[in-house]
Amino acid sequence: MNFTRAIVRPPARSFAAGLSSAGEGPPDVDRALEQHAAYVRALRDCGLQITQLQPDEAYPDGTFVEDTAIVTGRGAVLTRPGAPSRAGEVRGMAQYVRKFFAEPNVIEAPGSVDGGDICEADGHFLIGVSARTNLQGAQQLSEHLARMGYTASVIDITANPALLHLKSGIAYLGDGVWVADQAVEQDLRSQRAIEVRDLILVPAAEAYAANCVRVNQVVFVAAGYPQIRAALQSRGCRVVSLDVSEFKKMDGGLSCLSLRF
Numbered sequence: 730m731n732f733t734r735a736i737v738r739p740p741a742r743s744f745a746a747g748l749s750s751a752g753e754g755p756p757d758v759d760r761a762l763e764q765h766a767a768y769v770r771a772l773r774d775c776g777l778q779i780t781q782l783q784p785d786e787a788y789p790d791g792t793f794v795e796d797t798a799i800v801t802g803r804g805a806v807l808t809r810p811g812a813p814s815r816a817g818e819v820r821g822m823a824q825y826v827r828k829f830f831a832e833p834n835v836i837e838a839p840g841s842v843d844g845g846d847i848c849e850a851d852g853h854f855l856i857g858v859s860a861r862t863n864l865q866g867a868q869q870l871s872e873h874l875a876r877m878g879y880t881a882s883v884i885d886i887t888a889n890p891a892l893l894h895l896k897s898g899i900a901y902l903g904d905g906v907w908v909a910d911q912a913v914e915q916d917l918r919s920q921r922a923i924e925v926r927d928l929i930l931v932p933a934a935e936a937y938a939a940n941c942v943r944v945n946q947v948v949f950v951a952a953g954y955p956q957i958r959a960a961l962q963s964r965g966c967r968v969v970s971l972d973v974s975e976f977k978k979m980d981g982g983l984s985c986l987s988l989r990f
C-alpha cells in the first residue's frame with residue numbers, strides 16, 4: 730500500500746446527470762469541485778504525485794475514475810464498465826494508464842468489470858460480482874491477474890442491491906485489518922485466501938463509511954461517521970476525514986475518486 734501516484738478527474742458541470750440511486754437530490758457541482766480539490770490535497774499530503782485529467786462533460790460519472798482500470802504493482806487492466814453510459818470513459822483513461830503501464834490488459838465483451846468491485850489484499854484480489862461486474866468479466870480479470878502472479882476469488886453481492894460495488898461494503902486497510910458492512914461480513918470471513926485478523930463491522934447507520942481508503946500511512950474516511958472514525962483511531966490509525974457529501978448523492982465514495990498506484 731505504498732502509493733506514489735494517483736490519477737483523478739474533477740467532476741464535470743454535467744455531474745448531476747450521472748447515475749444515482751441515492752435519492753438525495755442533485756449534487757451541488759461547485760461544492761463537489763471543492764470537495765474534490767480537498768481530496769486531491771489529501772492525496773498530495775500523503776506524498777502522491779497527481780495526474781489530474783480534465784473534466785469531461787460527455788461522461789457525468791467520469792469523476793469516478795477507479796471504475797475504469799485496475800492498477801497493480803505488476804500491471805494494469807482496462808475495464809469494461811457495466812453501465813452503458815459509462816463504457817466510453819475507458820477510452821479517455823486508457824492513454825493515461827498507458828503512460829504508466831506498458832500494454833495494459835483489457836476486459837472484453839461480454840465481460841464487464843467496474844473497478845469499484847475489485848479489492849486487493851496483499852496480492853489476492855476479491856472480485857465483486859454485482860449489477861456492474863459479471864461472471865465473464867470476473868473470469869477474464871482473474872486470468873489477467875493470474876498471469877501477473879496474483880490470485881483472485883469472487884464475492885457475489887447481487888443479493889445486496891444496497892451495495893453498488895463490492896467496495897461500497899468493504900475496505901482492506903492492510904495487516905489483516907478489514908472494514909465491512911454487515912451484508913458482506915460472512916462472505917468476507919469465508920474467503921480462504923485472505924487473512925481477517927481484525928474486522929471493523931460498520932453499523933447500519935454508518936454503512937456509507939465502509940468505503941474508506943488506506944493511502945500509505947493514513948486512512949481516508951468520509952466525514953460525518955464518528956463510530957467508524959473512533960473504531961479506526963482506537964486501532965492506532967491516522968484518520969483523515971473528507972467531506973464527500975456531493976459524491977454520495979451520486980452513489981460514489983472515496984475510493985472511486987482516484988486510481989492509486
Ligand code: GLY
Binds near residue numbers: 749793812981
Ligand atoms: N454514479 C456512479 C455509478 O453509478 O457508477
